[in-house]
Amino acid sequence: MPGKHNTVIPLRRYTFIAGAATLLVVLVSWVAIRAVGPAEADGRVPLMVQPTVPLGGAEVSVPPTSVPPPSAVPTSASPSSASPKPVRSSPRASRSPSKKPAPRRTTPPPAPPAASFTAAYGTGRSWDRGFIAGVQITNKSGPARTWTVKVSYNPDAGVRVGNTWNAQLSRDGNTFVFTGGPLAPGATAMLGFEASKQVRGQIQPTSCTVDGAPCRLG
Numbered sequence: 334m335p336g337k338h339n340t341v342i343p344l345r346r347y348t349f350i351a352g353a354a355t356l357l358v359v360l361v362s363w364v365a366i367r368a369v370g371p372a373e374a375d376g377r378v379p380l381m382v383q384p385t386v387p388l389g390g391a392e393v394s395v396p397p398t399s400v401p402p403p404s405a406v407p408t409s410a411s412p413s414s415a416s417p418k419p420v421r422s423s424p425r426a427s428r429s430p431s432k433k434p435a436p437r438r439t440t441p442p443p444a445p446p447a448a449s450f451t452a453a454y455g456t457g458r459s460w461d462r463g464f465i466a467g468v469q470i471t472n473k474s475g476p477a478r479t480w481t482v483k484v485s486y487n488p489d490a491g492v493r494v495g496n497t498w499n500a501q502l503s504r505d506g507n508t509f510v511f512t513g514g515p516l517a518p519g520a521t522a523m524l525g526f527e528a529s530k531q532v533r534g535q536i537q538p539t540s541c542t543v544d545g546a547p548c549r550l551g
Contacts, residue, residue, distance in 0.1 A: 449475035450516070452482060452543035455551040457525075459535045467525040470543055472516040479514030482524065482548070485540040491531030500524035508540070 450470055457465040468482050482500070485508040486492040494502060499522060500511040511524050530536060541548035 449473055449518075450480050450543045450546065452541070452546070452548040453551055454484070454538060454541045454548045456535060456537075461533050462531075463527065463529045464535065465525065465527050467523055468511070468541070468543070468548060469521060469523050470513070470516065471521045472518050474518060477515040477517040477520075479512060480516055480522075480543055482511040482513075482543045483540070484509045484511070484538045486536065486538050489532070490536050492528050492536070493530075494526050494528045497526040498524065500526075502526070 450472055452471075453469045455467055455469075457467060459465075468484070470480050470482065472478075472480075483505075488507050494504075494509050497511065500513040503510045503512075509526075511526075513522055513524060516522050537550060541550065
């Protein structure tokens, strides 16, 4: 009988200690909840760690630990969220190179065609107040066509052309214009005229041309 009485007494002691420990944990939890009441209003619940109470041991109280809110944890900025810096275009690069105008090519005037007519001037007879002269025209090349001979004298000589043969005569100031033809290729024509003058001795024209080409003076 004494052995059975000693076994019941320790069991009751252990039950009392366990109940006291449980009550202590409940009180500590209530105090912790009161202390972190504002955090509950924000919707964040503190993390509670309930200590284990060994049987037959001393009462141990562990203070609750709270987890910091997510907003308190610093986060690194995402590289994609950084706004890109504006790129300034260089004014020199945007300018297109200026093109120099190409120099104009001047076309030289066409060369005058080779003279197809040749002429030779000569004096047949001369006296104090008059003379007889003639011009021989030759068509060296080209088709048959008319010709124009122009003869000029010194105005002081006072030359006046009268009779003319093998040509038509007109006057342009001090220049006498003779026209004739057409003259076939390789053919020759001879114009002649009689003229008066106001000077003595034989005189020569100051200019003689056939279609612009100079005559040979004889």
